[in-house]
Amino acid sequence: MTQTPPTVAEAIRDAALRLAETSDTARLDAEVLMAHARGVTRSELLLRHMRDPAPKGFAALVARRAASEPVAYITGTQEFFGLPFAVGPGVLIPRGDSETLVEAALAAAPQARRVLDCGTGSGALLLAVLANRPQAQGLGIDRSPAALAMAAANARALGLDARAAMRLADWHAPGWSAGLGRFDLVLANPPYVEDAAELAPSVRAYEPAGALFSGPEGLDDYRVLVPQIAGLLEPGGTALVEIGHRQAGAVCAIGAAAGLSCVVHRDLGGRDRVVAFSVTNELAA
Structure with a gap:
């Protein structure tokens, strides 16, 4: 059976839990990285895209942030x-x-x-x-x-x-x-x-x-x-x-x-x- 991909909201929640080990702004970091992966602003993400499937590239961005790379360098x-x-x-x-x-x-x-x-x-x-x-x-x-x-x-x-x-x-x-x-x-x-x-x-x-x-x-x-x-x-x-x-x-x-x-x-x-x-x-x- 094919596993249903997580929604944007679910992926952000899981990412925030992971990033909490290394970041004081874990939830914000996760939202900014998701908006970057989705190609939208953070406001647009929160208003319109929380139920969408999470983009595949998001996990790699979270891994970089978990290794302490600054969010600004990840998003550019x-x-x-x-x-x-x-x-x-x-x-x-x-x-x-x-x-x-x-x-x-x-x-x-x-x-x-x-x-x-x-x-x-x-x-x-x-x-x-x-x-x-x-x-x-x-x-x-x-x-x-x-x-x-x-x-x-x-x-x-x-x-x-x-x-x-x-x-x-x-x-x-x-x-x-x-x-x-x-x-x-x-x-x-x-x-x-x-x-x-x-x-x-x-x-x-x-x-x-x-x-x-x-x-x-x-x-x-x-x-x-x-x-x-x-x-x-x-x-x-x-x-x-x-x-x-x-x-x-x-x-x-x-x-x-x-x-x-x-x-x-x-x-x-x-x-x-x-x-x-x-x-x-x-x-x-």
């Missing part, structure tokens, strides 16, 4: 600031906490004309700002050719490629910013995880170490990048830099030593998440 996409971004191995997955930086940037410079994103990765920060500032032009720099290719693809997919350029550059290299000019907004989500930090297997085993780790205190990249910020800003410009939630004091001290004033922004969880730097009056004079 991640939503950020209401926009869809292609992501994949070698490129950091944009996270909701980083939306705090975009909100702070939009509030800090509503008339920004030139925007620089240092370590652009998927392009999420830069493209989210440009999508909300139609008068602005942007430049994303990264030391990873793979990341730049993905950022450029995202710019094209979002119809922002006419205003968003990508350039290979590394702020550790002498002269990396030569010829870039100055910017009204500088954005950065540099590596800031301590080398010995405990991370979820889905992060440590799959996401690029070069975009995560920055020395024993997680401060090595701030020590290099922050002192260069004043030379990148137009008069009255602002730089928004993401931080680990225990790093505000140390990062602000690095900025103060470089002649920058500091304002700390918190994320929705009430944790320090973004430092806004501007040039002090003394240095500007």
